[in-house]
Amino acid sequence: xxxxxxxxxxxxxxxxxxxxxxxxxxxxxxxxxxxxxxxxxxxxxxxxxxxxxxxxxxxxxxxxxxxxxxxxxxxxxxxxxxxxxxxxxxxxxxxxxxxxxxxxxxxxxxxxxxxxxxxxxxxxxxxxxxxxxxxxxxxxxxxxxxxxxxxxxxxxxxxxxxxxxxxxxxxxxxxxxxxxxxxxxxxxxxxxxxxxxxxxxxxxxxxxxxxxxx
Amino acid sequence: xxxxxxxxxxxxxxxxxxxxxxxxxxxxxxxxxxxxxxxxxxxxxxxxxxxxxxxxxxxxxxxxxxxxxxxxxxxxxxxxxxxxxxxxxxxxxxxxxxxxxxxxxxxxxxxxxxxxxxxxxxxxxxxxxxxxxxxxxxxxxxxxxxxxxxxxxxxxxxxxxxxxxxxxxxxxxxxxxxxxxxxxxxxxxxxxxxxxx
Numbered sequence: 001x002x003x004x005x006x007x008x009x010x011x012x013x014x015x016x017x018x019x020x021x022x023x024x025x026x027x028x029x030x031x032x033x034x035x036x037x038x039x040x041x042x043x044x045x046x047x048x049x050x051x052x053x054x055x056x057x058x059x060x061x062x063x064x065x066x067x068x069x070x071x072x073x074x075x076x077x078x079x080x081x082x083x084x085x086x087x088x089x090x091x092x093x094x095x096x097x098x099x100x101x102x103x104x105x106x107x108x109x110x111x112x113x114x115x116x117x118x119x120x121x122x123x124x125x126x127x128x129x130x131x132x133x134x135x136x137x138x139x140x141x142x143x144x145x146x147x148x149x150x151x152x153x154x155x156x157x158x159x160x161x162x163x164x165x166x167x168x169x170x171x172x173x174x175x176x177x178x179x180x181x182x183x184x185x186x187x188x189x190x191x192x193x194x195x196x197x198x199x200x201x202x203x204x205x206x207x208x209x210x211x212x213x214x
Numbered sequence: 215x216x217x218x219x220x221x222x223x224x225x226x227x228x229x230x231x232x233x234x235x236x237x238x239x240x241x242x243x244x245x246x247x248x249x250x251x252x253x254x255x256x257x258x259x260x261x262x263x264x265x266x267x268x269x270x271x272x273x274x275x276x277x278x279x280x281x282x283x284x285x286x287x288x289x290x291x292x293x294x295x296x297x298x299x300x301x302x303x304x305x306x307x308x309x310x311x312x313x314x315x316x317x318x319x320x321x322x323x324x325x326x327x328x329x330x331x332x333x334x335x336x337x338x339x340x341x342x343x344x345x346x347x348x349x350x351x352x353x354x355x356x357x358x359x360x361x362x363x364x365x366x367x368x369x370x371x372x373x374x375x376x377x378x379x380x381x382x383x384x385x386x387x388x389x390x391x392x393x394x395x396x397x398x399x400x401x402x403x404x405x406x407x408x409x410x411x
Contacts, residue, residue, distance in 0.1 A: 042299055045308070045389070116306035119313035126298035184299075 017084035024070070027198070031062045038185035050115035057111030058183070064104035065175045067097050069202035072172060076209025098144050105137050129181035136174040143167050172203065241272040241369060241407030248405035250288055254379070255396030261300075265318075267292030272407045274325075274369065276354070282325040284335050284350070288318040309385050315342040320350065331355075335373075341382045350375060350403065365411050373403045 035043070035058040046054050073081065074094045081090060113121065122130035143164060150160045176199050180186045186195065245268070253262045267289035274282045290312045293301050305312040322337035331354050339348035355370035380387040380397045389395035 042303070045303060045394070047388070116302055116308075117311075117313055120302060120305050122298065122302055124298075126301070 013083045016080050020081070020084055027066060028063065031066055032059050034062055034185065034191065035059055038188050038191050040183055040185045042184075046115055053111045053115050057108050057114075060104045060111065061108035062179070064101050064108055065179050066198070067101050067104070068171055068175050069199050071097055071101075071168065072202045072206035073209075075168075076206045077213055078205060078209040079212070081209075095147075098140075098147075102137075102140050102144055105140055109133075109137060129178055132174055133178040133182060136171060136178055139167055139171050139174065143171065172199070239273065239275045239409060241274060241409045243270040243272060244368070244406040244408050245269075248407075249403070250286075251402040251404070253400040253402070255398070257394060261295055263293060263295035263301075263304075265289065265292045266294055270405075272369075272371075272405075274407070276327075279325045279327060279333070282322075284320070284322040284325070284337065284352075286320045290316055290318060308389075311342060320348065322350075339382075341384065344383060346382060348375075348377075352403070359411070360408065363408070367409050367411055369407050369409075371403070371405050371407070374400065376400050 035055050040058070043051060043054055043058075071094060074090050074097070077087065077090075085093070146160065146164055146167070149155065150157070176196075180192060180195065186192045248268075248270075250265045250268060251262065252264065253260050255261075265288045268286060270284070270286040272284055274284070290310045291305065293304050293310070295301055295304070304310055317340075319340040320337055321340075322335045324336045326334045326336065328334050328351070333352050333354060335350040335352050337348060337350065338345045340346075350373055352371045352373040355372055357367060357369040360366040360368040376398050378397050379385055379399045380390060384399075385395070385397075387397065390397045
């Protein structure tokens with residue numbers, strides 16, 4: 001009877017797993033289409049390799065943003081996610097994503113800046129959304145390095161965890177602010193609402209997961 | 215000995231007389247009330263902007279035009295069209311290449327009176343490291359005591375000219391070919407200069 005139940009849960013878990021993976025694939029396919037469907041005015045004035053770099057930079061940036069949202073869901077210890085992937089695997093995915101986000105963010109910065117020159121940086125009050133992006137990158141690096149710092153400086157797990165969570169939530173707010181204020185593609189209401197809804201769902205799932213544990 | 219003193223006094227007075235004659239009136243640029251505006255076509259509309267950071271020297275005396283001189287240095291980075299991203303694009307290699315050429319410079323060579331109030335200021339315009347001859351027509355709007363600053367005089371100049379930006383190397387012309395950004399740029403100079411009375 002127990003084995004039967006276990007198998008049933010296993011089957012359910014597999015189905016949830018495939019549904020989650022299919023949803024993520026669908027989400028990322030949609031995200032990859034965003035720069036083509038909702039072209040920014042900056043893209044209008046770019047041709048050749050500059051245009052290709054800008055397209056790629058925008059896609060990498062949006063991927064990084066989506067994975068930041070996904071990180072909240074992965075770490076929320078939601079029962080359906082644990083059932084589908086197992087907590088140990090979710091922790092590993094969370095760690096891998098941390099590195100992946102930094103790589104994507106770095107490529108995003110590089111590919112966005114290269115077409116207009118690395119010396120022509122968006123610094124100053126009028127570039128505040130871009131500068132938030134710069135701060136966000138530093139926060140992401142800090143988040144990643146904090147894992148190493150915890151063992152190096154023997155920081156208590158509880159202290160590290162609350163700091164990591166605080167920086168993580170800051171990254172969430174920062175990426176939201178950066179994306180919707182930097183890219184004029186988000187002047188399109190549908191895209192703007194879709195982005196807010198996706199981020200809102202991830203934020204809700206994070207708190208729901210954390211709340212249901214207590 | 216007396217004769218030597220007289221001769222020396224005469225030479226010294228000659229020197230001071232000469233110095234006084236050669237000095238034109240030096241005016242200080244009132245940056246808060248001076249502007250370098252521009253306007254360029256974008257498909258059907260016009261995009262306007264200005265440079266907010268510049269410096270300059272004006273030596274001007276309507277009675278001593280041969281000694282008069284205008285010099286302006288404009289920081290390209292201070293370009294402002296109201297949209298940060300557009301400004302950044304204008305600073306890129308597609309237009310000004312600000313990283314390599316951070317300044318625009320105009321130094322006059324001669325000032326020629328055209329009519330009662332208009333002066334043609336002939337000079338060298340340095341754009342992206344290259345010198346071009348340019349005639350900047352300036353209207354002397356007026357010279358009077360400064361209404362708000364006692365003991366000071368104010369003079370006003372304004373001028374308009376149109377330049378072919380592609381001829382000055384500001385862009386290769388690809389956006390002209392696309393029919394997006396015009397090649398003619400209208401420049402409007404409006405300056406106030408001050409001096410102590």
